[in-house]
Amino acid sequence: MAEPAQHARVLVVGDVNPDLILRGDVVPRFGQAEQLLDSATVLIGGSAGITAHGLARLGRPVSLLAAVGDDAFGSGQRAELGAAGVDTDLIVTRADVGTGLTVVLSRAGDRAILTYPGAIPTLTVADVDQAIAQRPDVQHVHIASLYLQPALVAALPALLARLRASGHTVSLDTNDDPAGTWLGMSDLLPHVDVLLPNRAEAVALNHGACDDPAGAARSLSGFGPLVVVKNGEHGALAVAADGTELVAPGVIADLVDSTGAGDTFDAAFLDAWLGGAELITCLRRAVLAGALAVSAVGGTTTQPTPVQLRAADEPAGAERF
Secondary structure, three states: OOOOHHHOEEEEEEOOEEEEEEEEOOOOOOOOOOOOEEEEEEEEEOHHHHHHHHHHHOOOOEEEEEEEEOOHHHHHHHHHHHHOOOEOOOOEEEOOOOOOEEEEEEEOOEEEEEEEOOOHHHOOHHHHHHHHHHOOOEEEEEEEOHHHOHHHHOOHHHHHHHHHHOOOEEEEEOOOOOOOOOOOHHHHHHHOOEEOOEHHHHHHHOOOOOOOHHHHHHHHHOOOOEEEEEOHHHOEEEEOOOOOEEEEOOOOOOOOOOOOHHHHHHHHHHHHHHOOOOHHHHHHHHHHHHHHHOOOOOOOOOOOOHHHHHHHHOOOOOEOO
């Protein structure tokens, strides 16, 4: 690789769209009933967009590959991400479809998510290959919101095998599968270095064969990747293919809105992991990042700086399970 890992450029591949976050009396009532809300906020959205923003916030060189429409939503996301330090030159504009949009109905401790996919599913393997060719300094590729991009699912194992053969490392956060099928993992995971599900996704990726996050992580790690599970108020756990198992406890958080907390976790973990930090340090920083992220509305509002995350390096000891 051309640069030391601590300066490695990350290519984030996936979704970017505005998040319209509505708070207050958000449970819809049909029959033309008009409801008044406490707040309505439009922010950077999409798992890939939020992760890329979080990496830039930490000073990590990062490029984003996503598809948007030729419209105000797309240009707005591109401008905001660029202003935050994300390389947006690889974002693809589709003239025949609109930019995706997510409406988040947010209340304390829970949220409902309504997404118009728009251009999100139009990314192809050819787009990824072209992005890698345009950014030869990319050393790590992170795939986000896999199941919103059906054109990538079947072709991704061969693509990731090629990337790893050429010296790239790879991480994956599938996010939710709206279809509930959770297909393709047995072919894909052998070509992934780090898998980053939340606890519900880890169980679902095992097709219900194991109903607890630790057991699910052990099963998934058998395919080869380091499995890092976001475990909500319990923090995070990690299981490596060599049998290493660690837990980082949860951090007390002022929960306002959980939008993008998992993506902020991903950014902090990957930044520390690429920088060569010990696994427990990676977990602690990621847990703290996620806790900071939920303290304000939106996925990018309170993403941490490197100085803030250094507080996670102090606790002693790691639990094993």
